[in-house]
Amino acid sequence: MSARIRKRPERLLAQPAIIMLLVWMIVPLAMTLYFSTQYYNLLYPGKSAFVGLENFAYFFTYPSFWTSILNTIILVGSVLVVTVVGGVLISVLVDETFPGQGVVRMLLISPFFIMPTVAALVWKNLLMNPVSGFLAWLWKLFGATPVNWFADWPLFSIITVVSWEWLPFAILIFVTALQSLDREQMEAARMDGARGFAIFRYLTLPHLARPIAVVVMVEAIFLLNIFAEIFVTTNGGPGDATTNVPYLVYTQALLEFDVGAASAGGLVAVVLANIMAVFLIRLIGKSLTEKT
Amino acid sequence: MAKRKHNQGARTIRIIASWIVAIIIFFPILWMLLTSFKSELDAFSMPPHFFFTPTLENYEQILARANYLHYAWNSIVTAGGATILGMIVAVPAAYAFAYHPTLKTKNILLWMLSTKMLPSVGVLVPIYLICRDLNMLDSKTALIVIFALINLPIMVWMIYTYFRDIPYDILEAARMDGASTGQTMFRVLIPVSRGGLASTALLCLILSWNEAFWSLNLTTASAAPLTALVASFSSPEGLFWAKLSAVSTLACAPILVLGWLSQRQLVRGLTFGAVK
Amino acid sequence: MSRLEIRSLRKSFEGVEVIKGIDLVVEDREFCVFLGPSGCGKSTTLRLIAGLEEADDGQILLDKDDITDRAVDKRDLAMVFQSYALYPHMTVRENMSFALRLAKMDQRAIDEKVGRATKILALEPYLDRKPSALSGGQRQRVAIGRAITREPRVFLFDEPLSNLDAALRAATRLEIARLHQELNATMIYVTHDQVEAMTLADRIAIFNEGRIAQIGKPMELYHRPVNKFVAGFLGMPQMNFFEATVEGGSVKLGNGNSVSIPGASQLNGKVTVGIRPEHLRVCDGDGTGETVNGKLSVVERLGSETYAYVDVPQVGSITVRAEGDFERRAGRDICIRLDLTHAHVFDASGAAIHHP
16 A cells, blocks of 8 residues: 555644744845945935945944944843842742732732833933932932933933833743742751752752743843833933934934935844844753743 | 741741832832822922822823824724734644644744844834835834734744643544534634633733834824824923823723733743743 | 454554554454553554544555545544543533534434433533533543444544543443443443453454554453463463473473473473463472472462462562462462463464463
8 A cells, every 4th residue: 555645734824924924024134135235315215326335334433333232232231130130039029928919919010011102201201300200309308419310321211211111021920930939849948957048049049040041032132122212212312322223223214314324234233133042042942842 | 936936027027028119119100190190280399299189180181182092092903903913823823833743843933933033123124115115104004014923923932832731632532523623723722722812812912002113113193003192292391291191091001900910821922931 | 334444554653663564353333452551552553543643554444435544523433532632611511512513413413412422421410510520530421422422433442441540440441331232332442451451342452562463352362362472461460471491292490390281292492381370279288290389479468369479499480379368478488289281382482382
């Protein structure tokens, strides 16, 4: 008897999703690649010309470009540190059953669901405004002069806002992960004489290692794309103090209409993201498809 | 005896500290909520008025001007539309990955994850130009498609992990009972996994509602959702703090409530199934 | 008529051949048991019959219909899964009527068939409950009920009792036997438990490493096993095996003793002698017959009978069945009567060359 040909129509079910994402990725990227080698200004569309790598040269010599890279790294790095460290500490703090625990949890994760534009404006105006903001009042209460946060410490202010938005995400993930921490193991450790800090270091932290890696990966994905908070507060300024790569590309594309330069910048952002993606996916990605 | 008291003391400190931290973190939202009920004068006063006569004038003004409802409607249509589109595409894909995996399935899933890492800004130019050429700038349709695309990887992953948790022999039993593939999906798989599917839809809804890159760059007036409305309050001259607070509260409240209700279920989607 | 025939069935998974050519006929209304250790291919064969796996080669015929390439939902077979696989979101009634509703049967016919199955399995009190509100045994009955309502040509059971506790297992075993009598349908039943096989089967097919070692009525397999594997698989405790050499008509054991096996005078060379514990006796002290001495290592008292495990130097461990009130204790010396009238002999490759 001959062997049978296998029919697997079910595998075709995945095609729409795959094709859509493929198109979403490839077509625009290809276009960006194309445009990055062109001089193309939306105000003068007739004047397009091939200029090779001139756009990249322009970008690399554009001072704001390097500042934006630096700002992006500082922004992403700081928020990661604050959210992971803060997230771990706070989730361990609240990992205890007590009356009102549910409410505490609700309060802690709330900022994550607030729109970025809202978060930014609430912080800038209601809290950080040097004249009538809440922090100004608090500072005065302790006899200090209120700080003009967004004017004097713009990048720091942005970091504060974004950290406030993402800390709850880390808390939520770590709190959930801690639920699966083996209590019996902790009791055994206690009977062996381990105190709070030792338990934290040798049991809790290793258990959280994978969630931390995942939080870092997911946050990095979103943090490299921070835009709205800058858009509604500082517009990249003062100067380029709070310009990150996304904002820079935005100014080139939609404020200066220089499509060529914006495309070059966009590609740089993609390369940056890919470097990080390769690294992170190798680190964590494989384990995501294992059966847990 | 002393040890127990010491433990009680430590526990009490922990509980108090938890509450303090929680209130500090929640404070900006609380402050925003309070401010929305103040008059603009009260809102801007220094020192801040902790006690004031609440007023609904801000909400009235926002709702009275057709503005808010228009933006809210846009948010609802774009977020809802993206969720529906995303689910229609993601469920079959997750079904194929979970129950009929090939050698390439793992790689395809990881590739989908990596498309999420694509910085939106990298494709801002082409997408902008495509929308302009298709006359879709400032259109809800464009936003719906884009929102669906950027959330598709998360949705596929999330549903994939839920499907993997369902024992395959239930589906085999359905096949033996005479169900075709479609009937198996609609009469057995989807009802059994409806909790997970609901959480996935919810997550997509939340992420689309809060999306603040494409919604700001591709819309001007007619398709702008609430993110853009709030952004319009960023001009330095207009000190409409109370109104800003009211708009913000209206814009965020539904999502906040949804998020509270589904917090546990969202963890799986947000971590691509790594944490359950 | 529901006669199932399998010809030269083959199946590989990831390059490893798991089913190596199975030929089998299950007659109409027969209760056929697929028996064997884990990984022998019995469940895979069942799934190939059901259509849940696709055969690489061979044919499956149901009453002369070639169903080898037919889709799962078109084979008119019903399966009771090991884990029951009940639909968690449906009530018991809906679980049992699902297939009928898919076939767009009219409501009266559905109610009648569901009613019949419910009565046979005493499921009335549970009809409106969901599976999560049922115990293991109840869920299992619903799984069987789901198969009954479909009135399939063949019933397939995949180790249905393995998730039940011992008492429930014994009771359900009886119910399945009764079910077969009442429904008078063809049933194929997979298990690794030889007690289930011996008690339920009209015929047993013993699987080993992807092939059928032997098929036949339970007693045939018990009394005339075709090789060492089958002989060792059936029977509790296991048959005793010891190495021996045949020279000139007499069988020499490892410790030098020579014994005689009636009717086995023409054998030669290295053999394995097999004899079941119930055919050996502890010496009754009258010194007659061939005996062998050893030390009593473990005594298992079951109440109705006792099994004595004896270490005989240079021969091996021999299990002997004794009466329920056997009194000797472990550690003592003991003598066994080696009456090999009921012994089997297997050659060096394991094939049986002599039966009592």
